[in-house]
Amino acid sequence: MQAPPEEDLPRHVAIIMDGNGRWAKRRGLPRIEGHRKGADSVRDVTRASRELGIQALTLYAFSSQNWDRPLEEVRMLMALLRDYLVDERAEILDNGIRLTTIGNIDRLPDFVREPLNALKDDSANNRGMTLCLALSYGGREAIVDATRNLVEQVMAGEIRTQDVNELSFAEALCTATLPPLDLVVRTSGEQRLSNFLLWEAAYAELYFTDTMWPDFKRADLMDAIAAYQNRERRFGLTSDQVKLRAIAPK
Ligand code: IPE
Ligand code: IPE
Numbered sequence: 018m019q020a021p022p023e024e025d026l027p028r029h030v031a032i033i034m035d036g037n038g039r040w041a042k043r044r045g046l047p048r049i050e051g052h053r054k055g056a057d058s059v060r061d062v063t064r065a066s067r068e069l070g071i072q073a074l075t076l077y078a079f080s081s082q083n084w085d086r087p088l089e090e091v092r093m094l095m096a097l098l099r100d101y102l103v104d105e106r107a108e109i110l111d112n113g114i115r116l117t118t119i120g121n122i123d124r125l126p127d128f129v130r131e132p133l134n135a136l137k138d139d140s141a142n143n144r145g146m147t148l149c150l151a152l153s154y155g156g157r158e159a160i161v162d163a164t165r166n167l168v169e170q171v172m173a174g175e176i177r178t179q180d181v182n183e184l185s186f187a188e189a190l191c192t193a194t195l196p197p198l199d200l201v202v203r204t205s206g207e208q209r210l211s212n213f214l215l216w217e218a219a220y221a222e223l224y225f226t227d228t229m230w231p232d233f234k235r236a237d238l239m240d241a242i243a244a245y246q247n248r249e250r251r252f253g254l255t256s257d258q259v260k261l262r263a264i265a266p267k
């Protein structure tokens with residue numbers, strides 16, 4: 018398969034990995050089998066992203082709202098997450114990938130948090146690609162956290178109220194160290210953000226596919242990137258303005 022032109026590669030791709038349960042149900046399997054298969058897609062898509070030269074890949078693995086699923090499913094998801102961290106550790110380190118997280122990881126059980134923190138620490142200096150796992154993550158919660166962070170800075174006299182602006186807000190968000198979000202992919206035919214990267218997605222391109230996450234592989238990522246490369250990102254301007262800027266960038 019031909020690699021897409023590098024110059025308009027999205028810097029930061031985020032994926033809502035959805036449809037594991039339906040994938041399993043259609044095959045008469047328990048939901049957990051869909052989640053297990055989904056881990057193979059994570060590996061495939063991470064490898065492909067690294068090879069393509071994408072700077073950051075954020076994967077929505079578990080939302081704040083997913084805690085309300087049946088206890089048995091949550092338990093199995095946590096066990097799978099631990100297996101993933103143990104199984105992928107060597108590959109992540111060998112490929113120079115920096116693992117980070119967004120979300121409230123304090124809520125994760127110790128048997129997940131310990132290998133997670135170890136891998137985050139051990140990969141912190143890697144520069145190959147950032148793999149960011151959204152775990153116990155909610156976009157509204159993240160905005161509230163950033164707001165609280167800024168309010169505390171104002172109260173402590175570190176910044177003034179007038180210093181609260183889009184830039185300082187973005188810096189207070191948990192995604193501050195990631196490149197701007199260019200592309201959001203959602204699998205399984207659903208067309209919603211489900212509380213994912215609400216602030217960051219303001220001008221991201223959205224790509225929806227009917228493919229269920231366990232079936233989403235390297236070729237599907239290439240399709241999403243090709244679709245992205247055919248979009249015209251106007252950021253509020255007219256098409257003519259955008260074309261002029263492409264010729265004579267400001
Ligand atoms: C996505 O698949 C994985 C998680 C949310 C953890 P789902 O489990 O949501 O699968 P469907 O949407 O029920 O098919
Ligand atoms: C979003 O999928 C969360 C993850 C993929 C981790 P959900 O399946 O939880 O979202 P809804 O419930 O369909 O909105």
Ligand code: MG
Binds near residue numbers: 035036037
């Ligand atoms: Mg779902």
